[in-house]
Amino acid sequence: MRAILTYHSIDPSGSVISVDESTFRRHAEWLAASLTRVVGIAELLELPPEEDGVSLVFDDAFENLASVGWPILRDLGLPATVFVVTGHVGGSNAWGGRDDPTIPTLPLMSWDSIGRLAEEGLEIGSHTRLHPHLDEVDDARLEDEVAGAAADIEKQLGSRAAGFAYPYGDLDDRAVAAAGSVHEWACTADLDTLGAGAMPLRLPRLDAFYYRRPGQLEAWGTTTFRARLSVRRAARDARRWAVGRGLA
Numbered sequence: 468m469r470a471i472l473t474y475h476s477i478d479p480s481g482s483v484i485s486v487d488e489s490t491f492r493r494h495a496e497w498l499a500a501s502l503t504r505v506v507g508i509a510e511l512l513e514l515p516p517e518e519d520g521v522s523l524v525f526d527d528a529f530e531n532l533a534s535v536g537w538p539i540l541r542d543l544g545l546p547a548t549v550f551v552v553t554g555h556v557g558g559s560n561a562w563g564g565r566d567d568p569t570i571p572t573l574p575l576m577s578w579d580s581i582g583r584l585a586e587e588g589l590e591i592g593s594h595t596r597l598h599p600h601l602d603e604v605d606d607a608r609l610e611d612e613v614a615g616a617a618a619d620i621e622k623q624l625g626s627r628a629a630g631f632a633y634p635y636g637d638l639d640d641r642a643v644a645a646a647g648s649v650h651e652w653a654c655t656a657d658l659d660t661l662g663a664g665a666m667p668l669r670l671p672r673l674d675a676f677y678y679r680r681p682g683q684l685e686a687w688g689t690t691t692f693r694a695r696l697s698v699r700r701a702a703r704d705a706r707r708w709a710v711g712r713g714l715a
């Protein structure tokens with residue numbers, strides 16, 4: 468089974484974007500000890516679909532990745548990718564756009580921190596300039612958010628970002644084309660493993676939030692793991708259907 472596992476913030480709030488430090492450490496130590504290969508996304512995409520592999524990614528570039536998460540991964544020798552919101556570097560995630568009062572406002576890494584982690588092996592990807600819903604912006608703004616953010620990263624770090632993540636997982640065909648004109652691969656928020664037909668510019672992911680309880684991530688690759696994922700996906704699809712019709 469191949470999959471991309473998404474984290475946002477490592478903090479004790481219990482919000483939908485958070486896992487606490489002990490959970491994160493448990494995940495990392497289990498992955499380091501398991502037979503499942505932890506690889507960068509470019510390598511994951513080259514693995515045959517039936518092979519076992521996981522990529523770890525972090526959206527938004529929270530400061531707690533530099534202070535808590537990355538040291539754990541680095542010491543275990545695990546690769547990872549962070550998606551940076553270039554217009555908010557050194558600021559916070561107070562960009563609104565998600566109607567969930569449980570999400571904490573937390574500091575984001577500075578360019579200095581990002582550069583230091585990049586030197587230590589963390590892969591840097593783009594997550595736009597200002598974290599908009601890309602399916603709601605006009606063409607000029609779309610260009611600025613995608614190509615502009617990639618240019619910011621190249622200017623600050625001197626290297627190109629191969630990867631991209633769509634904020635909120637929101638995309639349309641224009642957003643996919645924009646991402647594809649600058650990047651080699653891009654992550655959605657679709658909840659799934661990577662099947663044989665995985666498209667590099669529409670990569671699904673698994674949200675680490677759903678694997679917080681002991682035993683859940685550790686069931687990786689088993690039929691139990693797949694069955695739980697199907698239930699989770701059905702619940703999410705039903706909720707989206709209800710929200711789309713104003714029923715929830």
Ligand SMILES: [Zn+2]
Pocket residue numbers: 526527594598634635
């Ligand atoms: Zn984000």
